[in-house]
Amino acid sequence: MSKILHVYKTCYPETQGGIEQVIKNLSKGLLELDQNVRILALSDEDKVVNYQGVEVVFFKRTFSIKSNCFSLSMLKNIKPHFDWADVINFHYPWPSGDMFIPLIDKVKPIVVTYHSDIVRQKLLRIVYSPLEKYFLKRADAIVPTSQNYLKSSTTLASYKEKCSVVALGVDFEEYTAVDTVIRESMEEKVGRDFFLFVGVLRYYKGLQYLVEAAKISNCPIVIAGKGPEEKRLKEYVKQNQLSNVHFLGFVSEAEKNALLSLCKCFVFPSFIRSEAFGVSLVEALYHGRPIISCDISTGTSFVNEHNLTGYVVAPADSQALATAMINMNEDKRYLEFVDNARTRAESLFSYQTMAESYLDIYNSLLSDES
Structure with missing residues (x-):
């Protein structure tokens, strides 16, 4: 010892x-x-x-x-x-x-x-x-x-x-059970098949590009978390009358698991090297959720492998994020991404x-x- x-x-x-x-x-x-x-x-x-x-x-x-x-x-x-x-x-x-x-x-x-x-x-x-x-x-x-x-x-x-x-x-035992009551409550709030971000709302997370992509694509976006960028993001959404963007604030682990079970895809728009790995990406994979992330030459592109578990797109590019979300809704490989996600999480992380x-x-x- x-x-x-x-x-x-x-x-x-x-x-x-x-x-x-x-x-x-x-x-x-x-x-x-x-x-x-x-x-x-x-x-x-x-x-x-x-x-x-x-x-x-x-x-x-x-x-x-x-x-x-x-x-x-x-x-x-x-x-x-x-x-x-x-x-x-x-x-x-x-x-x-x-x-x-x-x-x-x-x-x-x-x-x-x-x-x-x-x-x-x-x-x-x-x-x-x-x-x-x-x-x-x-x-x-x-x-x-x-x-x-x-x-x-x-x-x-x-x-x-x-x-x-x-x-x-990560400890997968923390994500094994989704509380049905909490899941139903979350579904009443935000529906299902949305594009999800969970994390602290910091500058390097690139959420300004995600809300711009919401305007371009009209895809439903759910942002869970609090942080220094929250006020600016909400002002942008209000000014542009984006009814497809929902802010949930802080969520518990049980609520996060419920959201991951309801979402279509996990979006991770971090655009600079401060984002070295992204543990939340592994959580999304374990829930069988494809990912859209950005190519910033860090571990994020190792966790999310392009065209295997989702898409890796150019950083700081709202149009690229919008296109990726639209494509995810139409991609016939979606169920393959789902299967690959869970397998990759369990085998590597x-x-x-x-x-x-x-x-x-x-x-x-x-x-x-x-």
Whole structure:
């Protein structure tokens, strides 16, 4: 049994984003493989919780600048956790987390799960670049989430010899049962055979192009989620009198599953490299839903394979999205896409497969150390 320490700025049950979901699923898989797992993250206060059998140690957040947060409490108290661990797994990007590297014994293996390049924060990137180089150079293994991202990342180009790709995995047990009462309630609200987006309404999600595509195509669109782009999107829909676009706001996991069972297709219009993989794409595949996504040279085009599980179209192109939605309604291969979607999800993206691959990496590093 090895002691595995995960380090990231946020974690379940406090926040529930994509990276947090990956850490949760990876930890669950490692526990099932008889590993000892601990997670370090930030919160509004110092505390320790047990979440699904995993010890999660939260340190009080001192300040945040944009999406980067820092904790003096973590800086003061993290060393014993590093000493406890056999392997330390950082989740990148989190620039403040890189500062803890000098506190780690030089012979202790460090793994970096590389979720995404730093894309929009250009000033931060200039300031952060020397620390980033030190951090990635010190890492013993770097784990991108797809070959597409590894090939297209200028940051990873200097570290390819230490990269091992492992696809992200999800826990399909969370999606097996659709509540019939909730499904009926959702159907009363939005009908069925609509084009669905579920996620945080952020700039890089490309939802401005989706609502423009709704105007062009007149296809029914359902957008579930909240976020900083919500007001602007709703103003566009109101100004253009688009009765075919419905905003549901935040939805629960059960409501999301119901929507996935009702929709015609899942649409994922993210248009820049901040979208490195898209765990929600795997969820859609598992529900047997074809996908329309954009070619941004990341893992999204690995999850959704063009003409096998749906369409991959040009990014930041509302006309391309509109055409794809119209074609999806008419494509005689639709039922093939449905069958291929579920098969691809189960064969490539289980959390068990992800955990086994990570354990192979950990064990390889530990054997090299000994």
